[in-house]
Amino acid sequence: MQINEFFIVFPEGDVQEIYKKLPFNTLVDMNGNVLSLPLPTNKMIVFKVVAIKTEEKTGVSETYHFLDLLSAEELEEYI
Numbered sequence: 611m612q613i614n615e616f617f618i619v620f621p622e623g624d625v626q627e628i629y630k631k632l633p634f635n636t637l638v639d640m641n642g643n644v645l646s647l648p649l650p651t652n653k654m655i656v657f658k659v660v661a662i663k664t665e666e667k668t669g670v671s672e673t674y675h676f677l678d679l680l681s682a683e684e685l686e687e688y689i
Contacts (some may be wrong), residue, residue, distance in 0.1 A: 613669060618642045619676045620657070631658050631673045637688065642675070652685035 616628045618638070628642035636659045637645045643657060657677035666675045 652682045
């Protein structure tokens with residue numbers, strides 16, 4: 611039996627478990643929920659998935675999604 615676990619890693623190094631795998635370059639909120647485009651405003655806390663690493667252990671697969679915080683200027687193109 612294989613257990614799949616998924617995590618998001620914030621820029622500061624904090625790790626939070628999430629419920630599903632995220633695609634690369636996806637925009638997410640602080641809970642790892644995928645945001646739909648266009649965004650309603652650029653005054654939001656939005657992260658972008660910039661790297662994905664999977665570690666295989668006996669019976670467990672851990673996938674880490676590394677996030678980068680986007681600035682208000684960077685969010686302008688998603689409005």
